Amino acid sequence: MTDHPGDRRSPGRPFDAVLCDVDNVIRHFDSAHLEALERAAGLAEGTTKKVAFSPEVDGPLMLGHITEQEWVAAVAEGLTGLVEDQETAWSLGTALLESPFHADETVVALLRRARTRVPLVLVSNATTGLEADLAAMGLTDLADDVVSSARVGLAKPDPRILQLAAARAGVRPERCLFVDDTEENVEAAAALGMRAVHYREPADLERELAPLFR
Structure with missing residues (x-):
């Protein structure tokens, strides 16, 4: 964890640290291209994600056991029978992997702003590409530490x-604010x-952080 002036208990x-999810809180994906491909293939929108994010397909990727390309192969296999050919299945899996984000x-x-008062640790079920993705968004310096499931071999929940994230922040679990979009x-x-905090919109985060600045 990086030392900074806000790293003092009060x-x-x-709370004395913020643990924050990445996807669907900080980072959001644009699925327009994927959805267009699904429509062209005669699939209902969301079918590719349903296959890709099932525990048996997504789990090994999040734990760092397979590469992103091996994940695409598993997605394509899962789409077999739902689309006309393997080329279409691979195109859908690749489109999901390469979905633009912001x-x-x-x-x-x-x-x-919160990090000026307390340590901030990102906690994400992510691939080994998370660090590069944070850099692409200009967020390398956002947090004191990043706990990625694919790096540590553990995944939420x-x-x-x-x-581990609390320990990286140097704070007991009961002194952490945890923010995530997934209920479990x-x-x-x-x-x-x-x-x-079950995150749905920025106002949820703003409300929970407000006590830091009173």
Whole structure:
């Protein structure tokens, strides 16, 4: 963890560190191209994601056991029978992998402000490409540390990855604010005593961070 002036415990604060998810909180994907390919292939929109993010296909990628290209191959295999040929299946898997993304600047600004007061650790179920993706968004310096599932071999909602993130922040779990868009991850954090927030929109984060600046 990087030392900075905000890394000081205060008995008046509601929490002493922020643990934040990446995808669907900080980073958002544009699925327009994928959805166009699905329509052309006669698939319902979202079919590729349903196959790709099923536990048996997505799990090995998130734990760093397979590469992104091996994941695309697994997605293509899962689409077999749903589309006319393997070329179409591969095109859909590749389009998902290469979906463009952007950072939510409102969320980024809120997190940068929070980091002036407390440590910030990103906790993501992600591929080994996460660090490069953060760099592409200009967010290499956003957090004090990044805990990526593919790097540590643990994935949310496993409480061990949350405990690891708290340790990286130098704070006890019960003194962490945890922000995530997935309910089961939020429930896992709450079970550890964290102040857990089910994120839906930037206002949720802004509301929870407000006590830091009073």
